Amino acid sequence: MYKIAFVTFGCKVNQYETECMKQLFREAGFAVAEKLLQADAVVINSCTVTASGDSRTLTALRKIRNAMPDAVIALTGCYPQANREEAEKIAEADIIAGTRERIGIVELVTECLGKKQRIVRLSDYSSNDCFEPLRCTRFDNNTRAFVKIQDGCDQFCSYCMIPFARGRCRSKSMDLLYDEVRAIAKEGVKEIVLSGINLAFFGKGEGVDLANAVELCANTRGIERVRLGSLEPEMMSGNLLRRLAAVPQFCPQFHLSLQSGCEKTLKAMNRKYTASEYLALTEHIRNIFPECSFTTDVMVGFPQETEEDHRESVAFVKMIGFAKVHVFRYSRRKGTRADQMNGQVPESVKSRRWQEMTAAADETREGYLRSLVGRTVPVLFERENSTEFHHGYAPDYTLVKISRKNPEKSLRNQIRSVIIEEYGHDCCIGSLVPERY
Ligand code: SF4
Numbered sequence: 001m002y003k004i005a006f007v008t009f010g011c012k013v014n015q016y017e018t019e020c021m022k023q024l025f026r027e028a029g030f031a032v033a034e035k036l037l038q039a040d041a042v043v044i045n046s047c048t049v050t051a052s053g054d055s056r057t058l059t060a061l062r063k064i065r066n067a068m069p070d071a072v073i074a075l076t077g078c079y080p081q082a083n084r085e086e087a088e089k090i091a092e093a094d095i096i097a098g099t100r101e102r103i104g105i106v107e108l109v110t111e112c113l114g115k116k117q118r119i120v121r122l123s124d125y126s127s128n129d130c131f132e133p134l135r136c137t138r139f140d141n142n143t144r145a146f147v148k149i150q151d152g153c154d155q156f157c158s159y160c161m162i163p164f165a166r167g168r169c170r171s172k173s174m175d176l177l178y179d180e181v182r183a184i185a186k187e188g189v190k191e192i193v194l195s196g197i198n199l200a201f202f203g204k205g206e207g208v209d210l211a212n213a214v215e216l217c218a219n220t221r222g223i224e225r226v227r228l229g230s231l232e233p234e235m236m237s238g239n240l241l242r243r244l245a246a247v248p249q250f251c252p253q254f255h256l257s258l259q260s261g262c263e264k265t266l267k268a269m270n271r272k273y274t275a276s277e278y279l280a281l282t283e284h285i286r287n288i289f290p291e292c293s294f295t296t297d298v299m300v301g302f303p304q305e306t307e308e309d310h311r312e313s314v315a316f317v318k319m320i321g322f323a324k325v326h327v328f329r330y331s332r333r334k335g336t337r338a339d340q341m342n343g344q345v346p347e348s349v350k351s352r353r354w355q356e357m358t359a360a361a362d363e364t365r366e367g368y369l370r371s372l373v374g375r376t377v378p379v380l381f382e383r384e385n386s387t388e389f390h391h392g393y394a395p396d397y398t399l400v401k402i403s404r405k406n407p408e409k410s411l412r413n414q415i416r417s418v419i420i421e422e423y424g425h426d427c428c429i430g431s432l433v434p435e436r437y
Contacts, residue, residue, distance in 0.1 A: 002113055004030045005039035007064070009057055010047025012195045012229055014077060016148045018045045020134035021105050028106045036064070041072040041109045044093075046079035048161050050331035054079055058090075065092040072112045076102060078165035082335070084122050097121045099166055103132050125152070125167025133176060137183035143382050143392075143413045145189045146229070149177055149213055150196025155232070157259075158270040159302065159330060159338040162197060169201045174208060178216055185222035190413060191251075191380055192217045193227045200235030210235075211243035218249040224415060225380060225395065227251040230297070233258075233281050234272040245288050251395040252292035253323075254285060259299050261316020262309040268341070269302060275316055282320055291375075293323035293368065293396035300357050301330040301350030304343035310353050314360045323368040323396065325361035329354050369423035372398060376433060379418045381411035391427070394418075399427035 004025045008018040021043060022032055033039040042064055046057040057079050064073060074095035080087035081098035088096060094112050097105060101121045108119055131151055152167045153160075181192060194213055196202060203209045210228070217226045226249050233256050244250050256278070260266050263275050273281075285292055298317060300310065317325060329350040332339050345353075379400045381392035389401040390411045400418055417433040 001029060001031050002040045003033040003038055004109070005033040005036045005042045006045065007036070007042065007060055008045045009053060009060075010045075010049065010078065012146050012193070013148050013151070013197060014045050014047060016136060016146045016195060017077075017102055017134060018043075019136040019138075021045070021102055023136050023138055024103075024106050024134075025109075026138075028110070030106075037067060039068070039071060041074065041113060042068065043074045043076060043105060043109070046075060046077035048078040048082045048165055048333075050328070051333070052331065054083070061090070061092050072109055072116070074105065074109055074112075076105060078161070080122060082161050082165035087122065088120055095119045095121070098123060100125065100129070100132070103134060127168050129167050129170060131170045131172050135176065135180045135183075137180060138187065142189060143380055144191040144193055144227075145184045145187075146193045146195050147177070147180060147184070147217075148172070148195050150199050150202040153198040154201075155198065155272060156270060158268065158341075159299070159333065159336055161333045161336060164335060166197050169198060169204050171202050171204065171206055171208075174212065174216060177213060178220070181217050181220045181223065185220050188222070188413065190223065190415065191225035191227060192223055193229055195229030198232055199229050200231045209240060211240050211247075214244060214247055214250055218247045223249065225249050225251050227253060227397070228255070230255045230257055232256075232272070233278050236281055236285070238284065241285060241288050251397070252289035253295065253395065253397040254292060255295045255297075256282070258296045258317075258320075260302065260305075260309075261298070261313035261319075262305070263312075265302050265305050265309050265313065268304060268338075269299075270337070279316075279320070291396065293398065294320060295324040295326075295397070296320075296322055297326045297328065298357060298361075299328045299330050300353040301345040303330070303338055303341035303345065305330075305345055305353075310356070314357055317357065317360050318364055320364070321367060322361065322364045323398065324365055325357070327354055327357045327361055365426075366423075369398070369428055372420045372428050373423060374420065376417055376419045378415050380415050381413065384410055384412065394428075401427055401429050402431055 006018050047053040073093045075093040076097040080096050095108050100123050149172045152169045153163045154169045214226050217223050377394040379392040391401045418430040420428045420430040422429045
């Protein structure tokens with residue numbers, strides 16, 4: 001029996017796809033190696049969102065090749081798909097396969113294990129590509145399962161490589177989703193996180209939408225929580241929000257990707273909303289979900305961003321009161337329109353702006369966590385990874401810890417009410433509300 005190992009970079013969608021490939025290999029009789037060096041073959045699932053993402057992928061590939069000269073190494077994912085010329089020259093990998101070839105990865109690796117050879121499978125996306133029927137129903141001991149339901153993007157933000165790496169917008173069928181979620185629920189998982197490259201476009205042109213997918217998950221026996229991955233603001237309609245509010249299992253955490261709080265920069269990024277529309281949307285959502293949280297991604301140092309633009313963006317982030325902000329430095333990507341723009345910002349300026357935006361993000365986070373003190377929230381407890389605390393997540397995705405009075409006792413995969421008593425840097429601390437029997 002051959003042993004297979006995986007190295008994954010990037011987003012939750014990439015991690016989900018690795019779990020799907022792992023399942024395909026298991027179904028084909030492979031064993032998943034406990035340690036990388038024990039493997040006969042290694043699949044590297046790459047990311048190309050930032051230049052540092054590319055270099056991390058290539059560094060890992062070279063390290064693995066040096067450590068495992070005889071292993072079959074497959075480089076797949078967004079890097080080879082979006083950087084074909086460079087990828088085809090990579091000698092360290094036996095197999096170079098794009099994001100359209102994951103479904104056939106077992107055959108490619110088996111062929112290469114049979115007779116060591118170089119295989120390059122890179123093909124272009126076309127507008128009528130279907131959603132590849134990958135599925136994953138095994139989540140080793142997890143309480144939460146990420147399920148990819150949408151792929152591709154038609155937005156072409158001026159800084160982004162993803163439309164080139166992932167093709168046009170397409171969605172998983174409701175039947176495939178139903179089968180997958182039912183199987184996952186049978187594994188004892190209680191929370192589903194629906195994810196995608198541009199999730200809010202799920203069902204585009206197919207007569208269904210995100211609310212249908214959430215309702216389907218919520219109506220599956222055993223599923224007690226449904227959460228959404230990263231969302232683009234322009235697709236969050238009032239009708240969609242009201243239907244989500246009618247689903248008791250829906251977790252009101254909205255990861256609404258902002259990128260910048262400056263109107264001028266949003267326009268240059270080719271984002272499909274203005275800062276004032278974003279603000280109005282958050283107010284609308286807060287009216288429908290008073291206990292919701294907002295998390296987001298913000299970029300600093302976009303070409304032509306002035307000090308004044310940066311200050312406008314920082315002030316906007318503070319105004320929204322995000323629970324969490326992921327701050328990124330703009331990364332030049334060959335092939336994007338932003339890469340051709342003049343007025344590229346020096347790295348030293350990007351670093352200083354990154355620090356200022358991160359300080360603003362920490363401030364809003366502290367304000368958000370402080371506002372939760374005194375509130376009682378249902379917490380889905382996860383694995384105990386310390387003898388001191390049980391920890392889990394509230395519906396707004398706040399990490400909640402309670403002291404472990406009895407080290408033998410586990411609360412794993414239980415949803416229990418917790419009264420929040422204090423807050424820390426990245427979590428809240430509380431105690432269990434006694435259960436009334
Ligand atoms: S919406 Fe924009 S940033 Fe997001 S994947 Fe599409 S092109 Fe990239």
